[in-house]
Amino acid sequence: MNPAPTDLTGKVAVVTGAAGGIGDAAVRHLEALGARIYATDVAPDYDGPATYRPFNLLDDAGLAGCCDWIAGIQPDILFNNAAIFDMGDVLQADLAQYDRLFGVNVRAFYAVMQAAARAMVAAEKPGSIINLASQAGHRGEALVAHYCATKAAVISYTQSSALALAPHKIRVNAISPGVIDTPMWGHVDALFAKFEGKAPGQKKREVGEAVPLGYMGNPADVARVAVFLATEQSSYITAQTLCVDGGNVLR
Numbered sequence: 001m002n003p004a005p006t007d008l009t010g011k012v013a014v015v016t017g018a019a020g021g022i023g024d025a026a027v028r029h030l031e032a033l034g035a036r037i038y039a040t041d042v043a044p045d046y047d048g049p050a051t052y053r054p055f056n057l058l059d060d061a062g063l064a065g066c067c068d069w070i071a072g073i074q075p076d077i078l079f080n081n082a083a084i085f086d087m088g089d090v091l092q093a094d095l096a097q098y099d100r101l102f103g104v105n106v107r108a109f110y111a112v113m114q115a116a117a118r119a120m121v122a123a124e125k126p127g128s129i130i131n132l133a134s135q136a137g138h139r140g141e142a143l144v145a146h147y148c149a150t151k152a153a154v155i156s157y158t159q160s161s162a163l164a165l166a167p168h169k170i171r172v173n174a175i176s177p178g179v180i181d182t183p184m185w186g187h188v189d190a191l192f193a194k195f196e197g198k199a200p201g202q203k204k205r206e207v208g209e210a211v212p213l214g215y216m217g218n219p220a221d222v223a224r225v226a227v228f229l230a231t232e233q234s235s236y237i238t239a240q241t242l243c244v245d246g247g248n249v250l251r
């Protein structure tokens with residue numbers, strides 16, 4: 001019996017998208033285990049237990065500033081979480097939407113991961129990188145073309161990066177949330193109301209009822225898995241995407 005430690009005292013974590021539902025929960029869970037948190041989001045302010053700097057990751061200067069900031073922090077843990085959602089099928093989803101979604105969910109996601117990985121390698125720190133994918137990354141949806149593609153890219157980059165960084169003792173894993181009750185879902189529900197003619201709140205209720213466990217998840221459900229992936233509890237796990245979805249995706 002050799003229980004792995006869950007204490008994160010002395011560890012430094014960067015959390016992107018910290019002002020959102022899942023990001024904020026990750027900040028609070030990692031901080032509760034002793035990690036020192038550096039949080040960022042596009043929001044001007046964030047009221048959580050972290051040193052906070054706002055950056056707009058869709059903006060070249062903002063993204064470069066964020067990457068420089070991460071290089072200076074030299075994190076042990078990255079919770080790579082900032083993302084946006086939008087809808088449209090192949091006839092509607094134009095390149096402006098593609099640029100926005102791929103700009104945040106793939107381009108900035110990749111640059112942030114690269115900055116953290118370079119800092120970990122330079123400091124010779126064994127690290128844990130946790131990328132936020134989605135159930136949408138496992139299966140296309142007619143009305144969600146670009147977003148699904150961005151999240152499939154997150155899963156693929158997680159695998160390639162994990163293999164490249166394994167010799168440096170840096171683990172890279174992803175979490176695929178299913179439907180989690182966060183501010184993002186207010187936006188998703190409003191879009192489904194528009195695209196499918198549903199009443200406000202109807203889509204959110206329907207997706208919760210369709211989950212095998214019978215309800216939408218909450219941000220803490222995801223944050224607890226982030227803690228698992230951040231600590232030595234998961235020391236032999238890398239290149240994986242863990243579904244945190246109440247049974248939605250079977251693979």
Ligand SMILES: NC(=O)c1ccc[n+]([C@@H]2O[C@H](COP(=O)([O-])OP(=O)(O)OC[C@H]3O[C@@H](n4cnc5c(N)ncnc54)[C@H](O)[C@@H]3O)[C@@H](O)[C@H]2O)c1
Nearest residue numbers: 017019020021022042057058082083132134179180182184
């Ligand atoms: N909520 C769900 O059901 C669900 C399901 C699957 C995957 N996810 C994924 O989980 C992660 C967190 O989602 P959430 O539900 O907490 O969403 P959220 O909208 O509550 O939080 C996302 C955060 O990212 C930030 N962000 C967006 N654009 C940015 C930019 N240009 N620069 C900097 N920050 C920016 C937002 O300000 C926001 O605070 C995302 O990667 C999302 O795709 C969520």
